[in-house]
Amino acid sequence: MIRKTLGARIRELFGRPELDLFEELEEILIEGDIGPATADRIIETSRAEIRGRAGSDRDRFFQLLRSQLSGTLRTVTLEPVEGAVNLLLVLGVNGVGKTTTIAKLAEYLRRQRRKSVLLAAADTFRAAAVDQLAVWGKRLGVPVVRQEPGADPGAVVFDAISSAQANRVDVIIADTAGRMHNKAHLVKELGKIDRIAGGRIPAEAYKKILVIDATTGQNALRQAEVFHDAVGVDSIILAKYDSTAKGGIAVAISQDLGIPFSFMGVGEKLEDLEPFDREAYLDRLLEVR
Ligand SMILES: Nc1nc2c(ncn2[C@@H]2O[C@H](COP(=O)(O)OP(=O)(O)OP(=O)(O)O)[C@@H](O)[C@H]2O)c(=O)[nH]1
Ligand SMILES: [Mg+2]
Structure with a gap:
């Protein structure tokens, strides 16, 4: 069972210089259950924008991640119809x-x-x-x-x-x-x-x-x-x-x-x-x- 949030795992990664950053990010995203299609899309977008592991890169990645996740999520309000059972x-x-x-x-x-x-x-x-x-x-x-x-x-x-x-x-x-x-x-x-x-x-x-x-x-x-x-x-x-x-x-x-x-x-x-x-x-x- 994963005890750390997706956010916590990503944050840690930016503190460690070894290995391929994007490969590791993709693995964390997949393990976070957001689905391979969405994970791929996020990695593709960030490859173009993220250069290294500086704090600013990490912040930019969180921004990209958040906007991609937000754009994928579907929500609805459950409003009962008036005058009907x-x-x-x-x-x-x-x-x-x-x-x-x-x-x-x-x-x-x-x-x-x-x-x-x-x-x-x-x-x-x-x-x-x-x-x-x-x-x-x-x-x-x-x-x-x-x-x-x-x-x-x-x-x-x-x-x-x-x-x-x-x-x-x-x-x-x-x-x-x-x-x-x-x-x-x-x-x-x-x-x-x-x-x-x-x-x-x-x-x-x-x-x-x-x-x-x-x-x-x-x-x-x-x-x-x-x-x-x-x-x-x-x-x-x-x-x-x-x-x-x-x-x-x-x-x-x-x-x-x-x-x-x-x-x-x-x-x-x-x-x-x-x-x-x-x-x-x-x-x-x-x-x-
Ligand atoms: N922490 C937490 N526990 C929850 C939540 N919703 C339900 N539970 C707990 O999950 C357990 C199962 O809840 P039930 O409502 O009986 O689940 P059910 O789907 O009706 O289960 P069955 O009728 O037995 O098949 C209970 O101990 C609930 O208190 C939640 O949002 N958070
Ligand atoms: Mg029940």
Whole structure:
């Protein structure tokens, strides 16, 4: 596991005179998970501009790096549509931080956006998952639509939509099971929820949001590919960005898949969710710890 930030590793390099600077820089960029295409582009641009290892060269490199990363990153704001029942269908493999992120989103939408929220426990695979969401619902004072463990997740979403429509709730946030055996399995499991939701919620008010774990690096890119192929992902939340020096994978995903990032998770508490701000993201990635 890489403990130092990308910024810290690059800074050190400029203090050591041996070996080919650009080769070493490229290696650090690749290990930082920003993706080979972006790393190549940065190295090409800097070859033309960076002459040595002086402090001014290092500062210039950081400038180039920052502007290339910023230009590659895709971001989006998640703004609920007025006068409609909105649905956020939250996707992601086991343990990435889905349920915690749902609780944070609920808190954010209520406190910052003054929206009414309803949670849907469509991760029916494990009884504990339903209970965990119910506990959050109670803590937040937000209703939770649930059925028996093992129930059809599509039926839970159907119920949640009916309830939200009857009670004029602004936003439904639905938890889903994170099992990812293969794409066919995902398509089957999520496809049904997607059809039920798509038929009842206007397209602009229905968003599929993937949660990825910043600590997992390349694996997160593969997850994004699989979920995007299976059901189409509207935006991604980068969870656990506080507990790792990694997180460069957001750049690779932006580059390869073009899926925009909407929020980042920066801790385990309810308020530890921030709209995905390019500069805040890059400050963390390039900070020298
Ligand atoms: N440091 C940190 N921890 C987080 C963050 N988001 C979630 N976690 C932790 O990650 C762990 C897993 O979170 P869950 O929300 O249960 O993840 P999940 O994807 O719902 O997991 P399953 O339902 O068990 O598959 C918990 O210990 C959370 O507190 C974050 O942004 N930062
Ligand atoms: Mg969960």
